[in-house]
Amino acid sequence: MAYAGISWSSSGYEVAVLGSDDGALRPTTVFAPRRVEDLISYLRGLGPELFTVVESTNGILDGRLMAAGLVVHRADPRLLPARPLFGSVPAAALAEAGRRSPHNLTRLVRTRGTQTGREKEIDSWIASSTDMLARLDRDGLALSHGDRDRREVALTFDDGPLPPYTGQVLDILERYGVPGTFFCVGMNARAYPEEVARMREQGHTVANHTWSHPMLPELDHGQLREQLERTQDALSEAGGGPVSRLFRPPYGARTPEVLGWLAETASQVVLWDVAPDDWAMPGADTIAGLILDSVRPGSVILLHDGGGDRSQTVAALPAVIEGLLADGYRFVTVDELARPHGTGQPALATG
Template sequence: MLYAGIAWSADGYRVEVVDADGERAVPGTHWGAERVPELTRWLGGGDGGMPRGRCAVALESTNGLVDGLLTAAGLEVYRVDPWLLGERPDFGSVPALALAELVRTRRATLSPLTAEGGGQSGRDEDYHDGIRRSAPVEAELTEAGRWFRHGPRDRPEIALTFDDGPDPVYTRQVLALLARYGVRATFFCVGLHVNALPDEVRRIVDAGHSLGNHTWSHPFLPDLTARQFRLQLDRTGEAFERAVGRVPAVFRPPYGARTPETLTELLAGGPALALWDVDSWDWARPGPEKIARTVLDHAGPGSLILMHDGGGDRHQSVLALPAVIEGLLERNLSFVSAEALAGLPKAL
């Protein structure tokens, strides 16, 4: 049995692997965010990397971008929650070696992640508690026109949104389908990927689509301090600025999780908070037909529809997309950007 820790930083991932005695099994490696598919194969014993055999992988709850691919590849993946980590950096995770050591020595106390459960599984109480406590701040943001879950129900408009990209494989496939039907969408991108794949972000903008901020590393917001959240937001805005010369006007919290401590940061300014009212559940990979049916069963005027073009194996999302678009077009709904649906400007 081998034990791997994956740490995120401003420029990608650091991976350390130890054996049953806590000795480094291979030298530490660094991977750009665009190489996560390759990293997944390497950890699974392919591409001539790791010795074949079982490998347990540990990640922080602030790293929500690699578990989808790792679990889909059949790897054993564990989330390390903050109470096991002590002091954490404001931007980045604790060292990969510390994570590898935790999964080696305390695997039974860590939360196992599954492809079906998603990255925040086992944290339902913190998730719902954060949402409950956020109600007053959300009321203030709503009052200021800076919090929305859908658009007006009396206009035949919807917004199709894709989260967790840009992705080196799936973003282009989604863009090709949107172009085929001549419809517009909004891409809620993560800073780690924007930074690693700026050409993909430019491709999105050049095709006439919109952008949203989806944090840097897809953290579970209840585990962040206000300062850590601020850095996730701002660094991602800066990556967008470098890639396309502007900062998105909308922000979407990973998993839809929020807390008053983090949302207060949005009161002073910055992007408006865009949730969704139609979840395609495409990340759980229930099959393309089921994904399309779920969207079409729930969408109507004003809907803000959630799909994914990154953060995992998204081929089902791509396969479902033609039926989704055709079904919405048949209802004479027009496709607008998320910010247009809420009557907001395109960029900050």
């Protein structure tokens, strides 16, 4: 049995592998963000009994690992040393957590991802934030949907950029002349700046979805700030120019404290009211059908262009666009959707 811990930092992913005893089985190996396929090949080469461990601030990698047939476990904070200001706990600490107490770790399910087993906890966090979210909505600092009197909808895409899916989504949007809003993960934006630059060139909104897709309620104030600021920098550098202050929390997870911190940054928290769970890959027809059955004027539609195999999302997109156009909807970006009624200006300036 081998135990592989995968950590992340500004430079990419680090893999530490331990055997069943205390000795290192292999030297620590570092993979740049563009080399995830090489990382997967490396792990698969360690044998079928590999026990792979990530932690909850690394929420963008597990889907790709599981799609490759790897068994992935999550180690929660109570089992780990304290995290640094930016980055996860060391890869060796994650591998050791798997070797020392494998039964205390959660085996991830592909249809639930890093949130596996934490659904009730996330629901509790969200429920506790209802009043704070309503207050931010009144102040123009939160949005779940736009004006119900305007027959407009916003297509949004999370977790990218990730070739080839981001490019395929952009091809479809360009073909139909439809704008989108892309909530990008900083690590992926740093890896694929050409994809972000193309989003800008086509007139789409580029927005922040954290650096590593963490559970925000587990971060302290400084760690949250680093996630946002480093992602803003990566997005600004990719193609140049200002970056929207729109922000989408991973998993929609928030607490009143987290929302208060986000308000301090003048970020506008963007949620959604239509979510076909395309990341769980229920089938392209199911994805399209769920969207077309659920959309209302002002809807914010949650889709994904990264984090795993997004071929079903790509396949569903033309039917979604054609169906909504036929039903008299106009597509807008989220910042257009957020503009006050009767104005042509977004509710929140970008910069």
